Each structure stands twice: as C-alpha cells, then as structure tokens.
Amino acid sequence: MESASTNLEPLFAFLARSLSTLEFAFNKLPGSAVIQRYVKSSHQNDPGRTLLELILVIFAIRTLLQSRTRADRTGKNFIQFSEKEVDELVDEWTPEPLGQPLSAVEQAELAAVPIIAGPNGPKPKLVNTGKTATNLASFNFTGLAGNEHIKQRAVETLRKYGLGSCGPPGFYGTLDVHIDLERDIADFLGTEATILYSQGFSTISSVIPAFCKRGDIIVADRGVNFAIHKGIQISRSTVRWFDHNDLKSLEDVLEGVEKERRKRRGPLTRRFIITEGIFEKDGAMVDLPKLIEIKYKHKYRLILDESFSFGTVGRTGRGLTELYNVPAEKVDLLVGSTATGLCAGGGFCAGSQTVVDHQRINGPSFVFSASMPALLSVSASEGINMLRSTPSILSTLQENVRAARAILDRVDCITIPSHPASPIIHMYIRSPSASSLHPSSAAPSKPSNPTSPVPRDAATWDWDIETEERLLQEVVEEALAQGVIITKAKRLRGQEAVEPRPSIRLAMTSALSRKDTEKAINVVKSALVKVLSKRR
Amino acid sequence: MPNSSPSPSPMAINVVAPAPSMFKKRSSQSAAPMASAASYLSALSQADARARNTRAPTATPALSLSSSVTSSSEDTVLHDSDFDNSDGLSLPARPPTSEQVFTTVHTEFGHCANEEYRLVSQHTAGEPLPAHVEQDPPYYILLSTYISYLILIVIGHIRDFLGKRFSPKFYTHLVPRNGYAPLNSDFDSFYTRRLKTRMDECFSQPVTGVAGRTILLLDRISPDYNHTQILTGTRTRALNISSYNYLGFAQARGGCADAVEESIRRYGVSTCGNRLEGGSSDLHTVTEALVAEFVGMEDALISSMGFATNSAYIPALVGKGCLVISDELNHASIRFGTRLSGANVRMFKHNDMRSLENLLREVISQGQPKTHRPWKKILLIVEGLYSMEGTLVNLPVILELKKKYKFYLFVDEAHSIGALGPHGRGVADYFGVNPRSIDILMGTFTKSFGAAGGYIAGNKALIDRLRIRGHLGPYAEAMTPPVLTQVLASMASIMGIATPSPADSTALVPASHPAPASPSSLPPWLTLPPLLSSGTEGRSRLRRLAFNSRYLHHGLAKLGFITYGHPASPIVPLLLFNPGKMNMFHRMMKDRQTPIIVVVVAYPATPLVTSRVRFCVSAAHTKEDVDCVLRACDEVGDVLDLKHGIPKRERWDIERIVSSAVELATS
Structure with missing residues (x-):
C-alpha cells in the first residue's frame, strides 16, 4: 500500500503539473475568461445542465466520427437475427436465374437477324441466305460505306x-x-x-x-x-x-x-x-x-x-x-x-x-x-x-426517298407516320377499325397528363403487339426471299417507357439508283400486300 | 512455359556502315557504340522485310504483302523532319546484333532481347492475397495537404467574391441572365474553375501518332493561366508511361496493323447500323467466338464502346427487386449502369472480404428494405484490377463466398484482361481458377488489345438474352471492321494459333481452357506473321509486361515512395498527397532530357488527400525505359519530398536498384 502510493507520487505530481500548465494555457487564450465565467455560472445555477451539455458534446463527437457508409442497423426496419438464424436464412435463400433462356419466339428473332458477309453496302451478301440482296435495312444514308x-x-x-x-x-x-x-x-x-x-x-x-x-x-x-x-x-x-x-x-x-x-x-x-x-x-x-x-x-x-x-x-x-x-x-x-x-x-x-x-x-x-x-x-x-x-449525295438520297414514298403512300394496308423527307420510313399495319382516320385526329380532346410519358390515346390503342410483330416478320422474310433486306424496328419490349407500335423500318440510301430503289420498294410493297391481305 | 527467345533470323543482318548523317544532331547520350540512326533504321526495315518474306509461302494475299513491304520501308521515325535522338527515345541503347531481329519500331514497341527481363504473371496457389493497405504519410504531409486545399478554396472564394463585383463579365455564364438559369452554377463548378484550372496543363494534352512506348506531344502554352491553350506547332517525343497499352499492341506497323489494313480494304470502315437491324457482319460472329474462347466462356457479345458495355448491359441483367453489391471503388460506368437498372445498391469497403461477408449476411437475412421479401437475385460487381489503386480483386475468397451465399458474380476486367495471368486471360488465369465459376466476365479492348470497345461473356443462354434484350443491340452502332480485326489479330497473337497438322495436335492442343486458338477461328484472309501466329511474341509480351510491372513497383518501393496496389499490376500508383506537387511532378517529368509523361489524378477520382500519379507499364517498355522512369522519380522525389514509404536506412540507392532489377522483380 505504502509502496504503491510512493510509486504513484511522480504520476500525481505530473498530473498536477500538467493540469496547471493547461489551466495557464487556457487562461492565456483570448476569451477564456468568458467561457470560464459561463461554465461557472451555469454550473452554479443548474448542475444538471453541465452534465447535459457534456453528454451533448460527446454525442456530437460520436456522430462526427461515425462512418457514413456503415449499414443502418438501428433503423426501424432492421430485424435482429442471431448468427444461426442468419445462416439458416442464407441456406434458405434461392435466387432467380440470372437470365431466363430465350423463348422460342425470341430465338427465332435472333436467328432471323441479318448478318452481312463481307463489306456492307447497297447490295451486300447475306450469311443467312448466302445470296446478294438489296439493302434497305442498314444505315448507309449517304452511301459512304465502302468508299x-x-x-x-x-x-x-x-x-x-x-x-x-x-x-x-x-x-x-x-x-x-x-x-x-x-x-x-x-x-x-x-x-x-x-x-x-x-x-x-x-x-x-x-x-x-x-x-x-x-x-x-x-x-x-x-x-x-x-x-x-x-x-x-x-x-x-x-x-x-x-x-x-x-x-x-x-x-x-x-x-x-x-x-x-x-x-x-x-x-x-x-x-x-x-x-x-x-x-x-x-x-x-x-x-x-x-x-x-x-x-x-x-x-x-x-x-x-x-x-x-x-x-x-x-x-x-x-x-x-x-x-x-x-x-x-x-x-x-x-x-x-x-x-x-x-x-x-x-x-x-x-x-x-x-x-x-x-x-x-x-x-x-x-x-x-x-x-x-x-x-x-x-x-x-x-x-x-x-x-x-458532292451535293448530289443528298439530292439522290432525297430523290430515292420521294420515289419510295410515291409507291408506299399508295399501299393501303399500312400507315406511314414518317415525314415525307425522312430517310427512315416506318410502316405500321393499318388498324382495321380506325382505318380512315388520321392517328392524331382520332385522339380525344382532353389534354394529356404531362407527368407521364404514356400518350393520352394509349387506352384506345387497339393493336396487338405480338400479332403485329409476327405479321411484320413475315413481311420481312417475304421481302428477303425476293432479294430485299428490310427489318422490323427492333424494340426492347418491357424496358421502353412506352411500348412503341411494331413497325417495319426502311433506311433509304443514296448508294442505290432511283430505279433500283423503286424496284426494291415494289418488292416490299408486294410482300406487304401478300402477307397483310392474307390476314383479312 | 516454353522459352521464348526470339527465333534466330533466317538471314543475318549486316549493319551497314554509318551513312553521312541526314540529321541535325547525333545521338550523344548513349554510352554503347551506336550505329547512326539511318543505318540502324535501314537494318531494321531490312529485317522487317525479311521477316515478312518468310511468310510469303503461307498464302498471303499479294495485295497485303506488297503494301506492307512498301509501307515498312517508310518508317514513322523517318518522317520526322526534326529527327533527334538527344532524348534517347528513338533508338535503343544498344543496336541489335546480327542474330537479333526486331520486327517492331522502337518508338512504338521497345527492343529488348534480354531474356532475363521476363517473368510469368501468376498467383502462387494457397498464398493469401496481400490486403489493400493504405499507407499513411507523416502527419505534416497530411496537414499541409489539408492546408493547401484550404488555401486554394479560400483564395478561390475570395476571387469569386471580388471578381463578381469588379469584373462581372467573366461571370456572366455563372449567373442567371435574361431569364435563363446558368448552365452550371458557380458553386457546382467551383472545383473545376478554381482548383482544376490551376493544373490544366496536366490534363487533355493533345498528342499525335501511336500511343506506344513513346508518344508525340503537341506542345502547347497558355498565355492566360490555363483558360485557353494554344498549340505552338512544335512536337516533343516523350516516354509514354500513361497509356493503357499494356501489351504494346498500339502499333502502326506489324502483323496486327497489316491485318487491319487488309480488313479496311475488304470491309470498309463501317458496318452501317446496329447489331440487330442490319449492322451485323460475319466478322462480328468470328470475333465473338474468339473472345469467348479467349476468356474461356461459352459465348461472348461485343459492343462498340467499353463504357457502354457496363452502362447498357447491367440494366439488362438486374432490375427492380434485385440487389447489386458493388465495391466502393468501382468504375463510373458500373455506377451509371446500376443506376439505370433500378436495382438497389449496397457498397462494401474496397476489396475488404470481411466487409463483404458482413454485408452479404445482412442483406440476405434482411431481404428487401421495408418489405423484407427475399431479393430476386444478388449481383456482386467487382473489378479485376482497379484502375486507380492497382489492387487485384481477391477472387479466391469471393468464389468461396459465392458458394455459400449464392450471389451472381460480375467481374469487370477492363484493365486485367490481357494484362494478367500466365496466358493473359485476366484475373481468373492469374489465380488459376476456372473462368466458368464466374457468371459474367466483362472487359474492354481499349487497353491490352490496342483497339476499342468492350465485351461481355457468360453462358450461351445469358448472352443470347443480352443480344436481344441489351440496350445496345437495337440502338447502338456495331463495332467497326478495323476495330474487330485489331481485336482478332492481337488476341490470336496472344493465344497463338494451333498448327493444324494432326501429328503434334495432341501435344499442342490441351483440352483445358487456356489453349491456343484453332486455325479455323480466324477468317481465311487474315494471316499473321509466324512470330505472332506461333504465340512466341504474345508470350514474350506477357512476360515482359509482368517483369516491367514488378520491377517498377518494387523499384519505387525500394526508392522509398508510397505506392498502392499489387506488384503484379501494370498500374502503379505513386502517392503525392499535396495538390501542388501534382503539377510540379508532371512538369518535372516532362521537362527532363528524356521527357516522360505521366498521369496525375486527384479528387474527385481519388479521395481528397490521396492525390497520386499513376504509371501504366507496358510490354513495349524496355528495362532501360523503366530504369529511366525510376531515375526520374528518384530525382523528382527528392526535390518534392515524396519518399515517405520506408525509413531512410532501408532505402536502396538508384544504381543498386537498376543493377539488381531481376532480383527486385522476382522478390
């Protein structure tokens, strides 16, 4: 006992010394007197308050030091499990497969994707058929491919x-x-x-x-x-x-x-x-x-x-x-x-x-x-x-677009929403019910809801995506059999904000002459007529 | 690993006597007896032509052969009107002996015949992966770093405050005007305007030519404190330790470039359109098959941009009700993709397996927030090699966790593919694990393959789904033929092409994964020179890269610098801390007699205090190049007070490091 206190004596002395140095240093700080007075008076008035303030300071320091990325374990929704329970839950959990295998329709779609053998251009060779065909699918508007x-x-x-x-x-x-x-x-x-x-x-x-x-x-x-x-x-x-x-x-x-x-x-x-x-x-x-x-x-x-x-x-x-x-x-x-x-x-x-x-x-x-x-x-x-x-590049392209539209606009089993000058031409299957009406004029007069991307007339849409996709794919295959590559506009069904209507998309090119374009468009026309008239 | 000495030349090359110099200056730096540039280059081009001639019997199209021979005689270096080797970059330290044939241009891919400077990049099985240690600098460095930022921020705000009042015309784009809100508020752009602008000379340096071993900088000056940069019209050749050219395939000459030229002549520049609507070509099919073979997966899908591979395919993999667990240092493209997917995201501490396991236990037991329903699927996304830290993913441990916790694993191999592993097949190869134990391997072609774009590989059903359900299939342009060919050619030369003769096929084609490519996996018109097709050069590149990485990493550590990352990583970050030192380091490296260009990165790419310089080692560098970088770092490091990694007595002298490079690299 005696020896312990003598052993501790230097420590006490050190503590006292450092405390006095600290006090001295504190007193030297500008404004220290104010703080001292504040603490003293508040302690005198309400000793509990000092404790409260001390707790507050400690809490603030703790909050500052806390990692911000740490999981929210104290949240309302957190359920406390024992290690054993967690193990059981882990064993129990079975995830869904990462990717579902493709359905038969999707597989057929993938198989039908045109693959060009060799260079692409106005008349490339296809891997799928092994034959040359006129290309109205690829984006070669200016005809610069292969220049x-x-x-x-x-x-x-x-x-x-x-x-x-x-x-x-x-x-x-x-x-x-x-x-x-x-x-x-x-x-x-x-x-x-x-x-x-x-x-x-x-x-x-x-x-x-x-x-x-x-x-x-x-x-x-x-x-x-x-x-x-x-x-x-x-x-x-x-x-x-x-x-x-x-x-x-x-x-x-x-x-x-x-x-x-x-x-x-x-x-x-x-x-x-x-x-x-x-x-x-x-x-x-x-x-x-x-x-x-x-x-x-x-x-x-x-x-x-x-x-x-x-x-x-x-x-x-x-x-x-x-x-x-x-x-x-x-x-x-x-x-x-x-x-x-x-x-x-x-x-x-x-x-x-x-x-x-x-x-x-x-x-x-x-x-x-x-x-x-x-x-x-x-x-x-x-x-x-x-x-x-070479301004002729663009004039040829526009001439081809006009030539194509001259033929397609007269096909009555389709509607074309595209602008007459647009080098991409979309074709919808004409709905039997609203066949005579222009799509926009058929729309109800009530204003649309600006917070939703869904068009106001979406409720009146009467097309069946699957049927139309299937029909259009038949058109595509029919055209290909006649030596013209066209494509459906491929969509990410289920991921788009609004499901776009199925369409065939032609891409015109200035690399084809007007005559070739007309020939190809006539093939498309006959394929459309052949497949879509069968439907009725 | 077979010995990969360069195949002896079929014909010895006589180095012709020095011709009268056509250059302004003679090389004065090299101590070794140096042939003149002209003679050296003519020898080189002869060697090149001969090396090419040897493949003439192997059915090379006449077109390709003639064009490549004529083009090889006019060398990029000779085009420089101001040819000058005073920087020691254009010619190797010692000219080749008569036995050595170098088919590369030294400025693109350095000549190195010393077989000692080769290593195999491989993980020793059973050895634990060193944890990612963030070594702290002395306190005064940290303190001065914080103070530097404080001063910069205070001065910036003072300048903004005064500037807005006294010269408002410089602030018009930051304040509302005519009823338009500013495009970027002064608060949001504060960091860019007041901090980054100060060191803009380190960024976006325009260059020209090949981003190979060296690169040509277009010199620029700024008359107005970096607000505008003016090109002076002069050019400087610098040692390039910044490009992601890990295997040195950024080349304008050689077998790969010849193949690309052939493909341009055959296929043109573009396939015109997206993959699903008429932009697919047979080259895509071939390349995807080869990529799948290379990474050891069932199938692969390629896309024309690396960033988009992540940002557009991750949303096709996960969605609402799924959870993505992401390393906190994952690349921006992964974050972009995850945000688009609508899945929940949780992060774990960088490469910290304990943090990952705790998180896994928590998320699986808790289920989805609020509803507590079980997650549909959990996808763990990690990178093989982290681009800012140089750390390797702890794949063995993750695979163990995967068995227990049944999550799906997505490994982004943007930097590791080609750069790691004894066969260059990425982290799985490095750790010797079966790649098929990973669900999805993603990577880019920009780095090791010297091309562009990216791939995603997995089982066939999954990849087929991504083909038609991924965003890029119907909406993004397909990869172009020249890029596809560069991927094919560089990949095939890393793999080597199996010889078709049935006699030795058993010896050459092992059934296991890292096998040579089968001859049928390349289009018939694509023939590679023998050095490439045999895989000799590919192996030598892998081994050179492994040596250079380890040598630079250990060399810097022994010099006393604080570095991050795994020694096998070709990315070597060197910590600078103080923001002011970034500019200085960059400038001092560039202004040396042998200019070296470096990448300095700071906040927001890194945490605020840990500004760093990032070296990207390449197989194209010779040992002398790494020496050169080490010497430069040694000098600059002394001036800038950067050596805080190990105490002074443990540091090595630069001469000792240079002379015991092999010992260092294998340590």
Whole structure:
C-alpha cells in the first residue's frame, strides 16, 4: 500500500503539473475568461445542465466520427437475427436465374437477324441466305460505306496512328485528328464548338446528365428515343412530357410548368426542351423554326437529337438546321451521330464553347471512356468533306426517298407516320377499325397528363403487339426471299417507357439508283400486300 | 512455359556502315557504340522485310504483302523532319546484333532481347492475397495537404467574391441572365474553375501518332493561366508511361496493323447500323467466338464502346427487386449502369472480404428494405484490377463466398484482361481458377488489345438474352471492321494459333481452357506473321509486361515512395498527397532530357488527400525505359519530398536498384 502510493507520487505530481500548465494555457487564450465565467455560472445555477451539455458534446463527437457508409442497423426496419438464424436464412435463400433462356419466339428473332458477309453496302451478301440482296435495312444514308477514298485515308491514318487511342481524352487520348474532326463538324454546322464521343448511342445519354441535374426541368417529347429516355432517367431532373411532335401541346406544358413555378415561388432552375430532329421511333420531323420560337419565348434551352437527320436532310446534309434554314447556333445543344450520318463511328454534341467545355469535365461517357480510334475520326472528317463537295449525295438520297414514298403512300394496308423527307420510313399495319382516320385526329380532346410519358390515346390503342410483330416478320422474310433486306424496328419490349407500335423500318440510301430503289420498294410493297391481305 | 527467345533470323543482318548523317544532331547520350540512326533504321526495315518474306509461302494475299513491304520501308521515325535522338527515345541503347531481329519500331514497341527481363504473371496457389493497405504519410504531409486545399478554396472564394463585383463579365455564364438559369452554377463548378484550372496543363494534352512506348506531344502554352491553350506547332517525343497499352499492341506497323489494313480494304470502315437491324457482319460472329474462347466462356457479345458495355448491359441483367453489391471503388460506368437498372445498391469497403461477408449476411437475412421479401437475385460487381489503386480483386475468397451465399458474380476486367495471368486471360488465369465459376466476365479492348470497345461473356443462354434484350443491340452502332480485326489479330497473337497438322495436335492442343486458338477461328484472309501466329511474341509480351510491372513497383518501393496496389499490376500508383506537387511532378517529368509523361489524378477520382500519379507499364517498355522512369522519380522525389514509404536506412540507392532489377522483380 505504502509502496504503491510512493510509486504513484511522480504520476500525481505530473498530473498536477500538467493540469496547471493547461489551466495557464487556457487562461492565456483570448476569451477564456468568458467561457470560464459561463461554465461557472451555469454550473452554479443548474448542475444538471453541465452534465447535459457534456453528454451533448460527446454525442456530437460520436456522430462526427461515425462512418457514413456503415449499414443502418438501428433503423426501424432492421430485424435482429442471431448468427444461426442468419445462416439458416442464407441456406434458405434461392435466387432467380440470372437470365431466363430465350423463348422460342425470341430465338427465332435472333436467328432471323441479318448478318452481312463481307463489306456492307447497297447490295451486300447475306450469311443467312448466302445470296446478294438489296439493302434497305442498314444505315448507309449517304452511301459512304465502302468508299474507296475514305478507305485509303483510313489506311493512311492507321499507318500513322495505329488503331486504338489507348486512353481517355483527359489522359493523352486527345489526338490531333479528334481536334480536327471537332473543328470540321463545328464549321460544317456553323456552331462555335463541338465535342466528340466514342459512341453515338452513349452521346445523348451522357449529354443530358451533364447539364440536367436534380431540380432542373426537362420538357420532352413523348416519342423520343430510348437513349434519351435513359439520359433523362439518370439525370434525376423533373420531367414533363408533351404530345409527340405536337408543338401546341408543348406550349401548354411550358405554360403549366411556369404556372407551377410561380405558385411555388421556386428559384429559377435550368430548363430544357428535349426532342429529336427526325424521330428514331417513327420518322416524324419536328418543326424546327416553330420550336426555336417557342424556346426563345419561354426561355428554355433546346437539346435536339439529330442522330437521324444529320447527314440525311438539308442540301448538303447539315441536318434540320440546313433544311429549315435556321442557324445552328440557335440550337443550344445539337447532338448527332457520325456513325449513322457519316458511316464512321461515334457521336458529337455541337454548341457554344461553354457548352462544350462543360462536357469535357462533366460528360460521363466522355470523361470515363477511351477516345475514338483515329481512323474513324479521319473517316468522319472525310465524310464531311464529301458531303460538302458532292451535293448530289443528298439530292439522290432525297430523290430515292420521294420515289419510295410515291409507291408506299399508295399501299393501303399500312400507315406511314414518317415525314415525307425522312430517310427512315416506318410502316405500321393499318388498324382495321380506325382505318380512315388520321392517328392524331382520332385522339380525344382532353389534354394529356404531362407527368407521364404514356400518350393520352394509349387506352384506345387497339393493336396487338405480338400479332403485329409476327405479321411484320413475315413481311420481312417475304421481302428477303425476293432479294430485299428490310427489318422490323427492333424494340426492347418491357424496358421502353412506352411500348412503341411494331413497325417495319426502311433506311433509304443514296448508294442505290432511283430505279433500283423503286424496284426494291415494289418488292416490299408486294410482300406487304401478300402477307397483310392474307390476314383479312 | 516454353522459352521464348526470339527465333534466330533466317538471314543475318549486316549493319551497314554509318551513312553521312541526314540529321541535325547525333545521338550523344548513349554510352554503347551506336550505329547512326539511318543505318540502324535501314537494318531494321531490312529485317522487317525479311521477316515478312518468310511468310510469303503461307498464302498471303499479294495485295497485303506488297503494301506492307512498301509501307515498312517508310518508317514513322523517318518522317520526322526534326529527327533527334538527344532524348534517347528513338533508338535503343544498344543496336541489335546480327542474330537479333526486331520486327517492331522502337518508338512504338521497345527492343529488348534480354531474356532475363521476363517473368510469368501468376498467383502462387494457397498464398493469401496481400490486403489493400493504405499507407499513411507523416502527419505534416497530411496537414499541409489539408492546408493547401484550404488555401486554394479560400483564395478561390475570395476571387469569386471580388471578381463578381469588379469584373462581372467573366461571370456572366455563372449567373442567371435574361431569364435563363446558368448552365452550371458557380458553386457546382467551383472545383473545376478554381482548383482544376490551376493544373490544366496536366490534363487533355493533345498528342499525335501511336500511343506506344513513346508518344508525340503537341506542345502547347497558355498565355492566360490555363483558360485557353494554344498549340505552338512544335512536337516533343516523350516516354509514354500513361497509356493503357499494356501489351504494346498500339502499333502502326506489324502483323496486327497489316491485318487491319487488309480488313479496311475488304470491309470498309463501317458496318452501317446496329447489331440487330442490319449492322451485323460475319466478322462480328468470328470475333465473338474468339473472345469467348479467349476468356474461356461459352459465348461472348461485343459492343462498340467499353463504357457502354457496363452502362447498357447491367440494366439488362438486374432490375427492380434485385440487389447489386458493388465495391466502393468501382468504375463510373458500373455506377451509371446500376443506376439505370433500378436495382438497389449496397457498397462494401474496397476489396475488404470481411466487409463483404458482413454485408452479404445482412442483406440476405434482411431481404428487401421495408418489405423484407427475399431479393430476386444478388449481383456482386467487382473489378479485376482497379484502375486507380492497382489492387487485384481477391477472387479466391469471393468464389468461396459465392458458394455459400449464392450471389451472381460480375467481374469487370477492363484493365486485367490481357494484362494478367500466365496466358493473359485476366484475373481468373492469374489465380488459376476456372473462368466458368464466374457468371459474367466483362472487359474492354481499349487497353491490352490496342483497339476499342468492350465485351461481355457468360453462358450461351445469358448472352443470347443480352443480344436481344441489351440496350445496345437495337440502338447502338456495331463495332467497326478495323476495330474487330485489331481485336482478332492481337488476341490470336496472344493465344497463338494451333498448327493444324494432326501429328503434334495432341501435344499442342490441351483440352483445358487456356489453349491456343484453332486455325479455323480466324477468317481465311487474315494471316499473321509466324512470330505472332506461333504465340512466341504474345508470350514474350506477357512476360515482359509482368517483369516491367514488378520491377517498377518494387523499384519505387525500394526508392522509398508510397505506392498502392499489387506488384503484379501494370498500374502503379505513386502517392503525392499535396495538390501542388501534382503539377510540379508532371512538369518535372516532362521537362527532363528524356521527357516522360505521366498521369496525375486527384479528387474527385481519388479521395481528397490521396492525390497520386499513376504509371501504366507496358510490354513495349524496355528495362532501360523503366530504369529511366525510376531515375526520374528518384530525382523528382527528392526535390518534392515524396519518399515517405520506408525509413531512410532501408532505402536502396538508384544504381543498386537498376543493377539488381531481376532480383527486385522476382522478390
């Protein structure tokens, strides 16, 4: 006992010494007297309060130190199990299979996918049949596939740059040919700047979340393509939908949004209109001048997906802005595809310098993906040069579109929702009931619900997807037997926001002469008539 | 592993006497007797031509042969008007002897004949995987890092505050104007404007030419503190330890490039359209079959973009009522895909198997939140090799957990495929496990194969489902023929092509998974030079990469740096911590006599304090190149006070490291 206290003596001395140093240091701090007085007086008035405050401080420190990623074990819904029970539950659990095997219909669909043997072009050879056929399925609008000059330039590029860029644009993946193509597209369209993405599909679904954040407002067309839907989904913005290609409905929705904002007195947030130039889903074309007028009136920014109109409409293929003679600068974000329009690869977003620079840091699939192979970039640049120097490419394409429409418009077992100038032509089976009515005029007059992507007339849709898909597939096979490759528009049934109506989609090309086009379209026509008349 | 010495030349090459120099400067750096550039290159091109001639009997189309011979004589290096080897990058340290034939261009793929500098990338069975240790620097480094950020943030805010009042014209795009909200608010873009802009010279450097062993930088200057960058028009060749060119297949010359040229002439540049609607070609079918063979799965599906492979196929695998368990450091594309899928997400601590098991026990016992219904399926998504840390996934333990907890396993092999394993088949090969015990293998072609795009592999039923239910099938452009051919050619040269003669087929074609490709798996027009088709060069590339990775990793550690990751990983992060040092490190490496370009990464790609430089080793680097990087790091590390990994007395001198490279690498 005695020895213990003597042993502890230096410790006590040390404690006392350090306590006095601490007190001295504390007293030297500015404002320490105030704190001291506060603690003293509060302790005198209410000793319990000191304890409470101490607990509060400890609790605050504990909260700060707690890991934020730790599982919420204390939540209301958490059930405490013993280890044994957990083991039993683990043994009991049986997961569903990762992927269901394909059904017979799906297998048949997969087997019917056309596979081209050798180079693709206007008349490729098919692996499926082993025969040559006229191609109205592939996106070769400009007919640049297999162009010898582009091939030569691609080989030259390969010999200078190799193939892959082996890095994202931020880390030594930006090649001079990428900068050249960006400038070429910007010059071609007449915008300030352009940014390249390495895949067309991923472009728009990356552009949207780069700008639209939580709380921002997106007003989108109900008929926009799948990639836009995905971009909107990931942006987590507030979305309002307007009727497909109906600018009157757009104005109504915009007014509704403004009313809502005034009522709520919310802050000014970014507002975007998202639509397509030529719609992938049905080939309809937006009235750009009117759209621009609306966007300026309501002070919205416009994101226009020109994946199917860039390289296909306008005198030299500059797209909708050229067709309507609207300066491309007026479209805030103009998204296009160099894969479909120019037969190369990748996509782009054109706009002001600010818009482009922003994406260089915030566009997920720009930042986190390797840049495009150099030879694809050069091929796209060459494609633009050809479009510039050869206006006949576009005039042939448009002539073929007109020739095709002249035949197809007179086929009465189908309806065509596509614009007369659209190089993609969708064909629906004409519904027997509403055969005489134009689809939009049949719609009920009650305004649609802007919060839902489902069109207001969806309840009146009377087509049976499965039957139509089957019939259309028969048409496709019939046409193929006659030497014309066409395709159903393939959809991701069950994953789309709105189930699009089954359709056959023709892709016109300037690589075919008018005569060949007419011949092929006549084959399609007879296949349609043969299969669809059998139905009745 | 068979010995992979370069096959002796059929004809010895006589190095011609030095021709009158056509270059402005002579090489002055190398100590070894050096042939002049011209003679060296002519010898090289002769060797190249001869090597090509040997394959003439094997039914090479005349077109391909003639074009490749003519093109091989005009070498990329000779095109440089200002050829200059003062940086020591264009010519190897010692010229080849008469026995050595190098079929590659040294600036693209370094010449290295020393068989000592080879290793096999393989995990020793039973040995536990070293845990991911985040070594802490001394406290003053941490403190100064925090203070640096604090100063940067405070100054940034002061500048914003004053700037908005005194020069509002620079802020017009950040404030509401004419009834438009700003495209990006000043708060959201604060980090970009005030911190990243300061070191913009480290990012988005434009380059030209092949991203091989060296790369040509397009020099640029910024007159206005990085707001604009102006290209000066001059170019600098630099040692490239930044590109994801693990196996050195980024080449403009050689068998793969010849094959790609042939494919462009045959197929053109594009297949025009998506896979389901007229954009599929027979090349896709062939390539998918070869990819499946390579990774050892039943079937594979390829897509034209690596990012999209994750972001578009994960939603086709899981949906509502499913759970995705994701490593906290998974790549952005995985997060993107998971978010789109609508599945619930839970994260576990990076590569921490205990954290994973605890999480698994919790989620399976608790079921779905609120309803407590059992999960439909649980998908664990991990990466084979993490791109910022260099850590390897602990695959053996995960597979054990998988047996017990019945989750599905998705391994993203974006960086590991081709780069790891004795046969280059990724992490499964490295750990010697059967790839089919993994449900889904995903990877990219951008890295080891020098191409672009990605693949996803699994059993046939699943892949067929993804073909028609994945987002990319009906909506995204198909992979283009040149890219497909690069994948085919590089993959076949890693695998080697089995000789069809029946006599020795039993010896050459083992039934087990990492087998050579069967000759029928390539299109008939695609012929590779013998060195590639025999797999000799592929094996040598794998072994060079393994050596270089381990050598650089151990070398940096012995110099005293803090590094992360597994020694077998070709990604070697070196920790810098202070944000100011990133810029300096980058600049000091680039401004050396032999310029070296590096990738520096900081927040938000890494946690705030652990800014780092990331080296990506390649098989294209020679041992001398790694020496060069080590020497540079040694000097720069002293100046920047970066050596905090081991105490001073345990550090090795740079000369000792360079001379005992083999010992270091095998340690």
